Amino acid sequence: MIKFSEGSVVVPGEAVAEGKEYRIGQGFYRVGEKVFASRLGILRIKEEDNFIYLVPLTGVYNPREGDTVIGKIEDFHSLGWRIDLFCPYSAMLMVREVPGYVPAGELDKVFDIGDLVCVKITKVTNNKMIDVSMNGPGLFKLNEGRIIKISSQKIPRVIGKQGSMVNMLKDKTGCKVIVGKNGLIWTKGEPKTEIIVNEAIKMIEDLSHTSGLTDRVAEMLDKKMEEYNKNKG
Amino acid sequence: MMLKEKFHLLRYLSDGIKSDGVLLDKYRDISYEVNTIKTAEGSCDLKLGNTHVIAGVKFEMGTPYEDTPDEGGIMINVELLPLSSPDYFPGPPTDKAIELSRVIDRGIRESGAVDLKSLCIVEGEQVLTVVVDVCAINDDGNLLDAGALASLIALKNAKIPKIENGKIDYTQLTKDTVKLKELPITITCYKIGEYVFVDPTTYEEKYYDSRLTITTIDDSSIVALQKGGEKAITISDVDKMTDLALTKSKEIRKMIKK
Numbered sequence: 001m002i003k004f005s006e007g008s009v010v011v012p013g014e015a016v017a018e019g020k021e022y023r024i025g026q027g028f029y030r031v032g033e034k035v036f037a038s039r040l041g042i043l044r045i046k047e048e049d050n051f052i053y054l055v056p057l058t059g060v061y062n063p064r065e066g067d068t069v070i071g072k073i074e075d076f077h078s079l080g081w082r083i084d085l086f087c088p089y090s091a092m093l094m095v096r097e098v099p100g101y102v103p104a105g106e107l108d109k110v111f112d113i114g115d116l117v118c119v120k121i122t123k124v125t126n127n128k129m130i131d132v133s134m135n136g137p138g139l140f141k142l143n144e145g146r147i148i149k150i151s152s153q154k155i156p157r158v159i160g161k162q163g164s165m166v167n168m169l170k171d172k173t174g175c176k177v178i179v180g181k182n183g184l185i186w187t188k189g190e191p192k193t194e195i196i197v198n199e200a201i202k203m204i205e206d207l208s209h210t211s212g213l214t215d216r217v218a219e220m221l222d223k224k225m226e227e228y229n230k231n232k233g
Numbered sequence: 234m235m236l237k238e239k240f241h242l243l244r245y246l247s248d249g250i251k252s253d254g255v256l257l258d259k260y261r262d263i264s265y266e267v268n269t270i271k272t273a274e275g276s277c278d279l280k281l282g283n284t285h286v287i288a289g290v291k292f293e294m295g296t297p298y299e300d301t302p303d304e305g306g307i308m309i310n311v312e313l314l315p316l317s318s319p320d321y322f323p324g325p326p327t328d329k330a331i332e333l334s335r336v337i338d339r340g341i342r343e344s345g346a347v348d349l350k351s352l353c354i355v356e357g358e359q360v361l362t363v364v365v366d367v368c369a370i371n372d373d374g375n376l377l378d379a380g381a382l383a384s385l386i387a388l389k390n391a392k393i394p395k396i397e398n399g400k401i402d403y404t405q406l407t408k409d410t411v412k413l414k415e416l417p418i419t420i421t422c423y424k425i426g427e428y429v430f431v432d433p434t435t436y437e438e439k440y441y442d443s444r445l446t447i448t449t450i451d452d453s454s455i456v457a458l459q460k461g462g463e464k465a466i467t468i469s470d471v472d473k474m475t476d477l478a479l480t481k482s483k484e485i486r487k488m489i490k491k
Binding site: 143146 | 237241244245248250253
């Protein structure tokens with residue numbers, strides 16, 4: 001018996017279901033007959049195969065292979081840089097993973113401590129040793145622009161289905177936007193449009209648990225951009 | 234984060250806005266509630282955009298200083314709670330906290346806003362001391378102006394407790410308030426490059442060149458000043474800043490007089 005309806009918000013320690021007929025996914029644990037939530041999130045139920053799982057609303061970033069992330073140079077070694085990914089584990093960027101010539105012993109001339117880089121995760125081992133790479137399209141050092149940090153669990157909403165939300169942000173405002181899966185978002189454009197993107201991302205973060213978000217964000221962006229173009233012209 | 238942030242900020246300022254989109258000579262929305270704390274004799278919960286401060290007023294019994302036997306005392310203390318910003322840590326007050334409390338104190342003390350003579354109970358023996366505690370709940374820049382405004386509003390709404398046999402009975406408050414002769418408003422003007430503005434967020438506070446805190450009273454006279462920042466300011470900057478501070482203080486004074 002499930003005590004909540006599909007899509008309701010559950011808190012850690014809440015008894016969500018009773019009975020052994022349910023299979024449980026991430027975010028739940030079982031004590032005897034009862035099923036408890038271990039995280040704050042939205043309950044999802046798959047009736048046909050008696051499966052319940054949870055879409056978390058908070059929590060730290062869990063690194064996965066293939067994710068594009070924004071990291072900060074923390075330190076350098078003889079063969080590469082250590083990168084802070086704003087999650088409990090730091091990553092390693094080897095010299096061979098950086099395009100272009102890197103003079104030996106002068107790694108700080110390429111990336112200095114505190115620089116921000118957009119990188120891709122190439123490997124995550126079982127004990128969370130992370131390797132990242134800068135070989136690939138859209139991976140580079142971030143020079144100018146503005147960083148916004150939001151909860152990494154809300155990043156999927158910022159990206160949208162097949163990137164619909166982030167592409168809309170780019171198209172409507174003309175800003176460059178890079179969304180790191182670890183919760184950092186980089187924007188660059190005209191100052192006033194950057195602020196509009198900022199507001200839109202705050203709005204997505206606040207309303208991430210609701211449906212029909214793309215339409216509402218589009219409406220808000222249209223209104224703000226109309227105002228912006230009027231003042232500009 | 235190193236993203237040539239100062240260079241980026243100058244692009245915003247040349248567009249006439251700060252990093253949160255507010256015009257250079259405008260404040261963010263100010264909202265406040267009075268007497269929200271029941272254990273204090275007067276309090277103010279003030280929000281300036283995302284900056285959030287709480288000021289509380291307590292009265293203490295004490296002995297006067299020998300040179301001013303008929304005057305009470307005033308004490309202002311600012312606490313930067315570690316929860317308000319990643320830059321603040323538990324421990325003894327930092328330079329910033331000391332500066333904030335001294336500048337707020339100077340504005341209220343030097344304007345003569347509080348009638349210290351009215352706080353005297355027995356001349357030469359017993360006087361009341363007003364203690365204002367300002368706590369930063371969230372720091373999104375401009376704690377100085379927010380803290381000064383919150384402590385002023387808290388003082389304005391503080392009720393003096395009942396005094397019996399030389400002791401304060403905190404459970405009973407009289408209807409008397411602290412007599413405020415003036416309303417000193419503290420405005421801090423910041424300068425980055427050639428741009429002068431008020432009400433910075435944490436983003437601007439990281440990169441400012443110089444700042445000037447100006448406290449003015451009702452008749453537009455300046456009662457306190459404080460210069461900060463690494464770079465110098467010229468006479469024409471001071472003129473610009475005082476003009477800006479005067480117009481802003483009039484707006485804010487109108488708001489709290491309502």
